[in-house]
Amino acid sequence: MSASVTTAHNAKRMNRAALVRRLVARIGEDPAVIGGIGHSNFDLWAAGHRARNFYMLGSMGLAVPIGLGVALAQPRRKVFVLEGDGSLLMQLGCLSTVAAQRPANLAILLLDNGTYQITGGQRTPAELAGTDLVAVARAAGLPQAAWAADEADFDRLVAQCLDTEGPHVIGLKLDDAPPAGQTERDPAQIRDRFMRGMGAKRSGLPG
Numbered sequence: 577m578s579a580s581v582t583t584a585h586n587a588k589r590m591n592r593a594a595l596v597r598r599l600v601a602r603i604g605e606d607p608a609v610i611g612g613i614g615h616s617n618f619d620l621w622a623a624g625h626r627a628r629n630f631y632m633l634g635s636m637g638l639a640v641p642i643g644l645g646v647a648l649a650q651p652r653r654k655v656f657v658l659e660g661d662g663s664l665l666m667q668l669g670c671l672s673t674v675a676a677q678r679p680a681n682l683a684i685l686l687l688d689n690g691t692y693q694i695t696g697g698q699r700t701p702a703e704l705a706g707t708d709l710v711a712v713a714r715a716a717g718l719p720q721a722a723w724a725a726d727e728a729d730f731d732r733l734v735a736q737c738l739d740t741e742g743p744h745v746i747g748l749k750l751d752d753a754p755p756a757g758q759t760e761r762d763p764a765q766i767r768d769r770f771m772r773g774m775g776a777k778r779s780g781l782p783g
């Protein structure tokens with residue numbers, strides 16, 4: 577871990593697929609993980625399907641709202657959200673909603689590559705303006721928000737999410753590597769598998 581304070585500007589640019597694999601290896605089976613649209617859910621899928629993974633398809637900005645709902649519904653289970661910077665910008669108000677609800681079991685991982693990578697790599701307004709999205713999260717009322725300096729710091733911050741009360745936000749500066757795979761695109765199956773994995777729907781029953 578770096579001795580200096582980690583900011584949006586000195587955080588190491590890391591590889592999304594490698595970070596998601598590290599996360600999945602560290603958290604075990606119990607937590608739910610919500611992957612946002614963009615490449616977040618692709619690398620979650622590529623890290624190996626888990627029963628409590630949900631892959632958002634179609635609309636930007638919904639990973640945090642979905643994760644908030646899951647965290648409130650099952651407060652004894654840790655919930656990790658993987659959201660892209662472009663998608664978070666689409667729904668920035670969700671940070672205040674999370675701050676108001678204060679779900680102790682929620683961790684938001686901001687996958688910040690500075691671009692809308694999946695649609696061609698257009699730079700986001702936040703990137704162009706130099707907006708520090710972790711500072712935005714803090715200002716929204718989420719004091720436990722920090723940039724990960726490097727991979728070891730990421731591991732430390734994930735351990736903090738597992739061991740202490742949140743809500744937590746971890747900012748991850750990313751390189752521009754493409755995703756490691758592509759999620760199977762079957763929304764009904766994604767929903768049903770997740771509901772069964774969460775114990776919200778019994779296996780073998782219709783509906």
Ligand SMILES: Cc1ncc(C[n+]2csc(CCOP(=O)(O)OP(=O)(O)O)c2C)c(N)n1
Pocket residue numbers: 613614615616634635636659660661662663664666689691692693694695
């Ligand atoms: C409301 C909405 N606007 C636009 C799109 C088209 N779109 C899908 S993913 C995406 C970019 C996502 O960017 P980000 O969340 O930063 O993820 P990345 O692709 O960089 O991994 C865009 C513009 C959409 N799906 N929904």
